[in-house]
Amino acid sequence: MSDNRRGTVLVTGGAGYVGSHCCKSFAAAGWRVVVLDDLSRGFAEAVKWGPLVRARIDDRRAVEAALREYQPDLVAHFAAFAYVGESVERPELYYDNNSAGTLALLEAMRATDVRRLLFSSTCATYGHPTYLPIDEGHPQRPINPYGWSKFIIERMLEDYAVAHGFTSTALRYFNAAGCDPAGEIGENHDPETHVIPLALDAALGRGPAFRVNGFDFDTRDGSAIRDYIHVTDLADAHVRAAARLLDTAGADIINLGTGTGTSVLELVAAVERATGTPMQVERGHDGRAIRRCLSRRRRARGECWAGSRRIRTSTRSSAPPLPGGSRGPGDPNRSPGADRAERRDRRAAGRRRGA
Ligand SMILES: NC(=O)c1ccc[n+]([C@@H]2O[C@H](COP(=O)([O-])OP(=O)(O)OC[C@H]3O[C@@H](n4cnc5c(N)ncnc54)[C@H](O)[C@@H]3O)[C@@H](O)[C@H]2O)c1
Known part of the structure; x- marks a missing residue:
């Protein structure tokens, strides 16, 4: 771990809604925060708790340079497109930006030996429920390309844990709501x-x-x-999951909701x-x-x-x-x-x- 109190977290998508709220909570908990975001759907004004590296997650050179410069203890990965309707109309955008983009991010992490990742997944990976309440063992049959693009990433994380010693937690959120x-x-x-x-x-x-x-x-x-889960509660859960990630191994999955x-x-x-x-x-x-x-x-x-x-x-x-x-x-x-x-x-x- 680095010389600051909790460690350093590189937050992809930290200029967006959930990511920026998580940056605030990470900083409040003593983490050094670095944001990597291309601002395609986020806002520079929301980056308040650390430097902004403006780059796409699939820009291998820029991502590897950021990982080498800041040497994060983990990556918190929020960067994605997240509109269900758009994903149905333009699936290629979602498989490229979300799934292929994450593959490039994982490869940049492997090249720089940063092997811990906290992943923003979604209940959209479940599809229609076959029983209630939905638990983490519920079958995953997404009903739209957005859900599939995230499902594929979860699969990657399991395989990277086995093959390359990655440690990850996929947090499957229900509906984020509210503001700081x-x-x-x-x-x-x-x-x-x-x-x-x-x-x-x-x-x-x-x-x-x-x-x-x-x-x-x-x-x-x-x-x-x-x-509906309040975004500040989501952010709190990320800080806890990040602390846990430092002491665990393998690929884990946790649902995040209020019940x-x-x-x-x-x-x-x-x-x-x-x-x-x-x-x-x-x-x-x-x-x-x-x-x-x-x-x-x-x-x-x-x-x-x-x-x-x-x-x-x-x-x-x-x-x-x-x-x-x-x-x-x-x-x-x-x-x-x-x-x-x-x-x-x-x-x-x-x-x-x-x-
Ligand atoms: N908001 C919700 O209710 C909800 C529910 C479940 C899961 N999620 C997940 O949480 C994450 C954040 O969602 P949000 O609502 O904050 O969305 P958002 O659009 O507000 O934030 C996404 C951020 O990622 C950035 N980004 C997108 N593609 C990028 C790329 N290729 N490279 C670099 N940066 C990129 C955007 O500029 C933006 O700042 C997403 O992964 C989403 O799938 C959100």
């Missing part, structure tokens, strides 16, 4: 496809009416249920409470019910980590101004996501949900 409660960074996707920002924009009259797809699911109120499902209609109610505004809701198409929750198996073994922040915190930490509240324009605590409205007007409509 201190407002230093926010959620900023362009285009925005995530449900809470879309609901907030609808409630605040800055976006189209919020569309609820499916009222006929076999759930408590008929709308789809998902496990509590929230329906879309409950989310609408939470957004209305957070903004103090009734929302215009549109009925979209119907679909199949999907419930996703945290693995009980790992929880039972005491190995599991569960987020503590609930949906109320996620909507509040993402929400711009409450009447008389502290998140108004010009307020230092305003969520950076509040500036999305201006950009939204320029965006093409009709993009499908991401994951």
Whole structure:
């Protein structure tokens, strides 16, 4: 380990939503943070806790140079494209950027003898659940190229553990939500496809009416249920997983969720409470019910980590101004996501949900 308190972490995709929140938590826990991001979908303003190396993960020369210069104890790998709809329309982009890009990253790591990796995987690798709750042993049959592109990476990590002595943990996230409660960074996707920002924009009259797809699911109120995990909880889990990675071997997999499902209609109610505004809701198409929750198996073994922040915190930490509240324009605590409205007007409509 290097001479700083916890070690050095090179964070690919650290200028993005989840990556930047993780950088903040790593720095707070005493890690030296270095970000490697090509800014294709991230923002230089979100890189606040260490230097930015602007490069693609498949740029072998630049990545190897960064690994040699900073000698990280591990790589936390967030860099990816993550829009389900886009992956269906342009699968080549996802297999190239996510799967082939990660292969190049692994080869750069092997060439520089950096063999620990924390990987942002996704519950999209499971596909439709065959039983609930979904645990890590659930069969993996992704239903879109995004999920497959991540599934392939998990496979690579297992093979690199056996053949090349890599140590890795793939963290399969459920739905990331919320923002840094201190407002230093926010959620900023362009285009925005995530449900809470879309609901907030609808409630605040800055976006189209919020569309609820499916009222006929076999759930408590008929709308789809998902496990929303606050991004600060996700970040906390990464810091813990990183510390564990320093003392373990092999390729491991952990689901990250809260274990509590929230329906879309409950989310609408939470957004209305957070903004103090009734929302215009549109009925979209119907679909199949999907419930996703945290693995009980790992929880039972005491190995599991569960987020503590609930949906109320996620909507509040993402929400711009409450009447008389502290998140108004010009307020230092305003969520950076509040500036999305201006950009939204320029965006093409009709993009499908991401994951
Ligand atoms: N947001 C979620 O709910 C969620 C859920 C499950 C998994 N994930 C995974 O978490 C990770 C981060 O997601 P996010 O929501 O923060 O996305 P994001 O788009 O905000 O961040 C991704 C970052 O990676 C960078 N990037 C993309 N391709 C790159 C490349 N080839 N080289 C260098 N940098 C590159 C982008 O510029 C961006 O800063 C992704 O791997 C995603 O698959 C996210």
